[in-house]
Amino acid sequence: MDHIIYLHGFLSSPKSEKARLVLKYVAHNHPNIQLHIPKLPGNSAKAVEIVERLICTVLSNKSMNKNMNKDTPTNGLRFIGSSMGGFLATYCVETYGGKAVLVNPAVEPFNLLTEYFGEHLNPYTGEVFSIDQSSVGQLLQLNKVIKRNDPNYLVYLQKEDETLDYRLAEKKYGTDCCIIEEGGNHSFTGLQNHLRDIIGFLSQ
DSSP states (O other), X not given: OEEEEEEOOTTOOTTSHHHHHHHHHHHHHOTTEEEEOOOOOSSHHHHHHHHHHHHXXXXXXXXXXXXXXXXXXXXXXXXXXXTHHHHHHHHHHHHHOOEEEXXXXXXXXXXXXGGGOEEEEOTTXXXXXXXXXXHHHHHHHHXXXXXXXXXXXXXXXXXXXXXXXXXXXXXXXXXXXXXXXXXXXXXXXXXXXXXXXXXXXXXX
């Protein structure tokens, strides 16, 4: 069975509309694929710990191989990352290898985080957590410089994303990796129209 790890965004959850949309599509069209959608906490360091444990399970290892890197052959790690989940998916691919589809990904969330300092309530999970200067440091540690136009990435962007500037992702990942649509929003309008191509890319 193939595995895909879906990473949701900030203040989101496995119950988000996009996550449920992908889950339904995969269940109906690709019964050979097991889609994992972990519930990620607001603390990015703890979120990465959860994802790394899941990667360990997918690769059927008892512990993470700290010598793994992007150049190490992998057993087909595959990710879909939305918004902050796109940032985390990039960290995972650059650290452990594999491929990722990113949907309106956060590119430099550490530069935006000061706007979110304070206490937050995740409306899906009820989790209460705080964002402060240490949160910025956690994200900076996860930031990865990548090779532009890397064929291991497919990036979907909409120009009218009201939360993130799509041009940052276009610059980071390269135009060859990006599908850029006019209009839209941060939730990515019409994602269902791309699911066939998304799963096709990850299945290669």
